[in-house]
Amino acid sequence: xxxxxLKLLEGLRCLAADGPREAPASVEHRLVGELRRRSRVRRRxxxxxxxxxxAIAATLAVTLWIRTAPVDQKPTLARSQAPIAVxxxxxxxxxxxxxxYERGAEVAINFYPLPDADELPPIESATIVRVQLPMSSLRxxxxxxxxxxxxxxxxxxxxxxxxxxxxxxxxxx
Amino acid sequence: xxxxxxxxxxxxxxxxxxxxxxxxxxxxxxxDFEFMHAHMGMQKLVKGAPxxxxxxxxxxQTLADGSHIQRSTTxxxxxxxxxxxxxxxxxGAIGAxxxxxxxxxxVFIHDPVAGSAYMLNPASKTAHVSQPRNFTLNSDATSASExxxxxxxxxxxxxxxxxxxxxxxxxxxxxxxxxxxxTIAAGQIGNEHQLQVVTEVWYSQDLQTxxxxxxxxxxxxVSTYKLTNISRAEPDPTLFQVPADYKLTQGGGGHGxxxx
Numbered sequence: 001x002x003x004x005x006l007k008l009l010e011g012l013r014c015l016a017a018d019g020p021r022e023a024p025a026s027v028e029h030r031l032v033g034e035l036r037r038r039s040r041v042r043r044r045x046x047x048x049x050x051x052x053x054x055a056i057a058a059t060l061a062v063t064l065w066i067r068t069a070p071v072d073q074k075p076t077l078a079r080s081q082a083p084i085a086v087x088x089x090x091x092x093x094x095x096x097x098x099x100x101y102e103r104g105a106e107v108a109i110n111f112y113p114l115p116d117a118d119e120l121p122p123i124e125s126a127t128i129v130r131v132q133l134p135m136s137s138l139r140x141x142x143x144x145x146x147x148x149x150x151x152x153x154x155x156x157x158x159x160x161x162x163x164x165x166x167x168x169x170x171x172x173x
Numbered sequence: 174x175x176x177x178x179x180x181x182x183x184x185x186x187x188x189x190x191x192x193x194x195x196x197x198x199x200x201x202x203x204x205d206f207e208f209m210h211a212h213m214g215m216q217k218l219v220k221g222a223p224x225x226x227x228x229x230x231x232x233x234q235t236l237a238d239g240s241h242i243q244r245s246t247t248x249x250x251x252x253x254x255x256x257x258x259x260x261x262x263x264x265g266a267i268g269a270x271x272x273x274x275x276x277x278x279x280v281f282i283h284d285p286v287a288g289s290a291y292m293l294n295p296a297s298k299t300a301h302v303s304q305p306r307n308f309t310l311n312s313d314a315t316s317a318s319e320x321x322x323x324x325x326x327x328x329x330x331x332x333x334x335x336x337x338x339x340x341x342x343x344x345x346x347x348x349x350x351x352x353x354x355x356t357i358a359a360g361q362i363g364n365e366h367q368l369q370v371v372t373e374v375w376y377s378q379d380l381q382t383x384x385x386x387x388x389x390x391x392x393x394x395v396s397t398y399k400l401t402n403i404s405r406a407e408p409d410p411t412l413f414q415v416p417a418d419y420k421l422t423q424g425g426g427g428h429g430x431x432x433x
Contacts, residue, residue, distance in 0.1 A: 108307040119353040119372040121383045126214025128306050129264055133206035140269040158267055159308055163386055163398030164230040165268045168310045
């Protein structure tokens with residue numbers, strides 16, 4: 001052991017004899033503050049990452065759903081309301097110009113032909129009128145109605161020709 | 174405040190009960206039906222045969238005491254060379270059925286060239302964008318709740334005879350006539366004697382439209398349809414356009430909404 005090593009050993013012994021040393025309170029306060037700030041940043045970054053992942057996943061899911069969904073879905077109809085529940089496709093809202101409707105895009109409404117309309121002239125210009133009426137009124141169109149149902153009120157669509165006479169009826173409810 | 178809320182709730186409840194029960198008997202004030210709304214149905218496309226006219230529909234029924242019920246409605250109709258059509262009408266009756274209140278006046282415009290169709294409401298100055306509704310007449314379009322079983326039976330047993338009536342001139346047009354007679358045998362619908370329902374149709378090949386038709390049914394009365402004041406000049410193009418001061422609307426029901 002040379003002189004330098006002896007001096008270093010002596011110095012270390014003196015230092016050890018002074019007892020444990022602590023950093024000043026201000027340093028400790030700054031150190032703890034910095035650790036807490038870094039922890040907050042790490043948590044925020046983790047949530048941001050999760051949010052971005054969720055948004056991307058949602059976008060992908062919506063895109064896939066739009067691509068795979070059928071373009072022209074036909075509604076499922078209850079038997080009692082079947083034909084009338086088929087609503088014709090409405091055209092898109094117009095701006096200032098006349099909007100074009102899609103030919104063939106609508107579903108035809110089935111009308112029950114009235115017994116007294118067989119011999120009427122063919123329809124050249126049709127109007128479909130929704131009415132509410134007592135069942136007893138159907139007798140005036142040649143439809144038999146039993147007395148126990150005569151007072152019931154129903155809604156029906158009437159298919160009228162250019163002469164204003166009904167060719168068919170479609171019961172709504 | 175509590176009383177006000179209670180009254181409101183009671184009113185809503187009463188309204189809901191009334192709606193669920195439907196209109197009471199006699200609700201239509203003597204009419205046979207209540208008009209709700211109307212839509213344009215498909216239109217026959219005819220090009221190169223323009224015209225405009227008044228279409229008069231009349232209905233006459235003779236009652237047991239010899240008195241009559243008579244109704245008449247007049248519509249304005251027009252078609253241009255391109256096949257655009259316009260029909261202006263008020264629906265106050267459907268054959269033998271009388272409406273409790275007449276529908277609002279409606280103007281139906283169909284422009285197959287532009288692929289557009291409108292229902293104009295002159296009262297509100299609105300133009301409802303609408304596609305003409307397609308339809309089929311099919312006896313299978315029935316459900317268990319429909320009173321149809323005996324109807325098919327009646328039709329199949331009726332005898333139908335068709336006669337040609339030759340040609341006539343009506344309002345300057347040559348028209349061809351046809352008479353269709355349907356005979357309902359005695360007892361078929363509970364009738365003591367046989368019944369005959371007679372329909373006469375006078376059709377113009379030039380205009381490709383029915384100029385006059387008459388249906389006589391002993392059960393309901395006589396219905397007549399006739400085009401009058403027929404002009405074969407090209408109609409004013411503005412008749413087939415939405416007026417500039419009309420507001421365009423779309424969606425929902427059709428024209429009318431007397432009750433919904």
